Amino acid sequence: MKTVIHVENLEETAKLAETVASYAKPGFVLCLAGDLGAGKTTFTQFLGASMGIEETINSPTFTIMKVYDHSLPLYHIDAYRLEGQTGDFELEEYIHGDGVAVIEWYRNIEEYLPAEYLSIEFKWIGETKRQCTIEGSGPYAEIAKTLSN
Ligand SMILES: Nc1ncnc2c1ncn2[C@@H]1O[C@H](COP(=O)(O)OP(=O)(O)OP(=O)(O)O)[C@@H](O)[C@H]1O
Numbered sequence: 001m002k003t004v005i006h007v008e009n010l011e012e013t014a015k016l017a018e019t020v021a022s023y024a025k026p027g028f029v030l031c032l033a034g035d036l037g038a039g040k041t042t043f044t045q046f047l048g049a050s051m052g053i054e055e056t057i058n059s060p061t062f063t064i065m066k067v068y069d070h071s072l073p074l075y076h077i078d079a080y081r082l083e084g085q086t087g088d089f090e091l092e093e094y095i096h097g098d099g100v101a102v103i104e105w106y107r108n109i110e111e112y113l114p115a116e117y118l119s120i121e122f123k124w125i126g127e128t129k130r131q132c133t134i135e136g137s138g139p140y141a142e143i144a145k146t147l148s149n
């Protein structure tokens with residue numbers, strides 16, 4: 001299932017994140033793609049806030065991953081620097097863990113991903129406008145469909 005929508009501004013991105021957060025549960029995997037500055041981290045910040053995380057969510061580009069402990073934990077991964085190798089970094093345990101895994105630049109670690117996940121690709125259209133291509137397989141297909149309107 002593939003859905004393409006447009007968000008006009010940060011508020012609409014926040015609203016989209018809030019809707020995605022309403023589906024969040026243990027083991028939920030959200031993969032984010034798009035160029036530098038497209039809005040992956042910004043979306044994750046809104047998602048975390050909607051999940052009730054009060055801590056500031058920053059880009060984990062240099063740390064690769066940050067854990068936000070919460071009733072439903074958030075594992076925020078940025079695989080930008082992992083192209084071609086993950087070393088002995090234990091990503092799997094988080095991606096298949098008891099929280100929500102959000103992975104920026106997920107195509108760099110495709111071999112670690114589960115068979116089914118929700119993905120959003122952000123494309124810069126204008127200063128505050130973004131195109132969001134949302135895809136999901138298995139149980140995520142229904143979510144991708146719901147996000148179309
Ligand atoms: N509608 C919008 N949705 C998301 N971000 C927006 C929107 N409008 C403006 N922005 C701005 O675009 C920038 C997106 O930066 P962000 O760090 O989220 O990108 P990124 O995709 O995570 O980049 P990187 O690949 O470097 O991690 C932010 O400065 C944000 O405020």
Ligand SMILES: [Mg+2]
Pocket residue numbers: 040041042059078104
């Ligand atoms: Mg980022």
